[in-house]
Amino acid sequence: MDGGLINRGAQEAERTAGARIEPGRSYGFFTDTTLCIGCKACEVACKEWNGLPADGDMRLSGHSYDNTGALGAETWRHVGFVERLDDRPGEMKPFQSNWIMFSDVCKHCDPAPCLEACPTGALFRTEFDTVVVQQDICNGCAYCVPACPFGVVEVSKADGKAHKCTLCHDRMKGGMEPACAKACPTDSIQFGALEDLIPRAHQRVEHLHEMGQDRAYLYGAPGTPGATHGIKKLNAFFLLTERPEVHGLPSEPVRPAPRAQPSLLAGLGTLAGLAAAALVFGLGSRR
Amino acid sequence: MNAMAPVPLPEPWQGETYHGRPTLKPAEFDWKVATYIAVQGVAGAAQLLAGISRTEDPEDRDGLASRARALAFAGSIIAPAILIGHLKTPKRWYNMLRIVRPQSPMSWGSWVLTAFGAASFAAWGAERMGWRRAADLAQIPASLAGAGAASYTATLLSTTSNPLWAAARAPLAAQFAASSMAGGAAAMALLQRSAGKVESARRLERLSAAALGAETAASMMLSDAQRRAGVSAPLKKGPPALLHKAGAQALGIAAPLVLRALGRPALASAAILIGSALLRQAVLRAGDESAKRPLDSLGFAREVRR
Structure with a gap:
């Protein structure tokens, strides 16, 4: 009853993340922006483990130290950099020299708009409560792309399939924590079972409030901003000190699926009205 | 834990963005998708008109029902072919028929298209064979699926984060x-x-x-x-x-x-x-x-x- 786990005994994740990986439980990331130092080890570890090519044309973006740009088919971790130049000097806030770093990732939403949009079943919810694209099924219809409220999933120009973070499904199968979390030197990215991660994150917020960082809040944990309008939780959730928009995150993401019914009724109603007019006035010659 | 009210954010949004970068990805549905929506709309509406014409003119003296069925059948072949052409991995088009997902207009839309094609073929073919009863029987599902095929494409666009x-x-x-x-x-x-x-x-x-x-x-x-x-x-x-x-x-x-x-x-x-x-x-x-x-x-x- 081990769900095909290779490592039946002691798992590496127990030593590196303090988390035992068992099918049937919910796993995710708790990414704490107050601990991020912008080293991009997560980006590199992700690319190395998942065999993803380098980003772009090696030019500088001019957007602080962010030359990665955005999450995409070949970029599953993305470190954002925001410089609060206007806060200096004199009233420098106590964290990170007013330089806010944020490692973004697929949120593995519950329920997941991309998964609900997928017509082939390529996108599925795994035994670890994460969301993964099955590459042997995806036919590149691209409907998951506009469905995602976070602009994460993308169809690769190289192979015509949708790609995004798998929360290292293959590593988890082997009892290992995802590559980005393992590589993170400050534990800004923490991997674990959500039942452990969520209380730990709430404690971290309280601790920061006690230390004077009263702007800290969770984004995507149940009952917090980010878990709104039909999205119950983000399995990859965040601790932020700025408004979500500063990091390019929507303050109230919405699950799109409930929009279908009113739309369909309006379309069919319009056709029914015009068909009724055609019936009344006739389409054929009068005899 | 779900019962908790959302925690208020630090301050009102002043229009900040992340370096002005997009937060969403464009769908990049190309001209093939636009053409598909238009052809599917014409074909679906034609099947509705065929049904209306049959109730109005059972002898089909104007030939309207017959021509509308032919147009709808032609559209029900051409439109999906264009749609398959837009897939980035078109040889796997049949995976659209692998599951039924009620939350996905792309999924149930694929099934509506399939039903529309089958019923349109039945109505057109039966009429060609001279089986008028059978053609009229097939006209009912053909018209219903036609209404769905002519209108679901807007639902497909609206049921996104765009x-x-x-x-x-x-x-x-x-x-x-x-x-x-x-x-x-x-x-x-x-x-x-x-x-x-x-x-x-x-x-x-x-x-x-x-x-x-x-x-x-x-x-x-x-x-x-x-x-x-x-x-x-x-x-x-x-x-x-x-x-x-x-x-x-x-x-x-x-x-x-x-x-x-x-x-x-x-x-x-x-x-x-x-x-x-x-x-x-x-x-x-x-x-x-x-x-x-x-x-x-x-x-x-x-x-x-x-």
Whole structure:
């Protein structure tokens, strides 16, 4: 009853993340922006483990130290950099020299708009409560792309399939924590079972409030901003000190699926009205 | 834990974005998708007209039902072929029929297309074989699936996170459905005219004019809703806006009325058909622009109506 786990005994994740990986439980990331130092080890570890090519044309973006740009088919971790130049000097806030770093990732939403949009079943919810694209099924219809409220999933120009973070499904199968979390030197990215991660994150917020960082809040944990309008939780959730928009995150993401019914009724109603007019006035010659 | 009220954010949003970068990805549905939506709309509406014609004229003396069935069947073959062409891995098109997912308009839409193709083939084929009863029996599912095929494409766009498409789901659906009916009636009017059935063609032309009226009303409601949601910019300025104004509105709605007044009904019908396709292309391109505008997407996700 081990769900095909290779490592039946002691798992590496127990030593590196303090988390035992068992099918049937919910796993995710708790990414704490107050601990991020912008080293991009997560980006590199992700690319190395998942065999993803380098980003772009090696030019500088001019957007602080962010030359990665955005999450995409070949970029599953993305470190954002925001410089609060206007806060200096004199009233420098106590964290990170007013330089806010944020490692973004697929949120593995519950329920997941991309998964609900997928017509082939390529996108599925795994035994670890994460969301993964099955590459042997995806036919590149691209409907998951506009469905995602976070602009994460993308169809690769190289192979015509949708790609995004798998929360290292293959590593988890082997009892290992995802590559980005393992590589993170400050534990800004923490991997674990959500039942452990969520209380730990709430404690971290309280601790920061006690230390004077009263702007800290969770984004995507149940009952917090980010878990709104039909999205119950983000399995990859965040601790932020700025408004979500500063990091390019929507303050109230919405699950799109409930929009279908009113739309369909309006379309069919319009056709029914015009068909009724055609019936009344006739389409054929009068005899 | 779910019962907790959302924690208030630090301060009101002042319009900050992350370096002005987009927060969403454009769908990049290309011209094939726009053409598909237009062809599917014409075919679906034609099947509705075939059903109406059968109840009105059981002998089919005008040949309207017969021609509409042929047009709908042709469309039910051509449209999915175009749609498969837009897939980035087209050889796996059949995976669309691997599951049924009620939450996904792309999934149940694929099944509606399949049903539409099968019923359209049955209605057309039975009539060709001289089995009128069977053809009329197949007409019922064919017309119903036709209505679905002619209107679900707007639902497909609205059931996403794209601000422009999601802001006004009901008016967009009404606009697409009315455009489908205008195109279907215009196409049938062309066929009836070329067959010498002038009176039937005139009535179809009147129906397409009524549909254009409904489309105009829906368009006005649509742009009002998009303006209130703060997402209307891509249809105000830039290439998609130009395509929308010149293609969908001037060529697709205004020109047909003028051409009809000038006594050129066939040209008017052709303009309606082209305008119907350009409307869809303009909406797709404007949607891609919308996704690239962080103020639109972030503002929409904040102000969203449930």
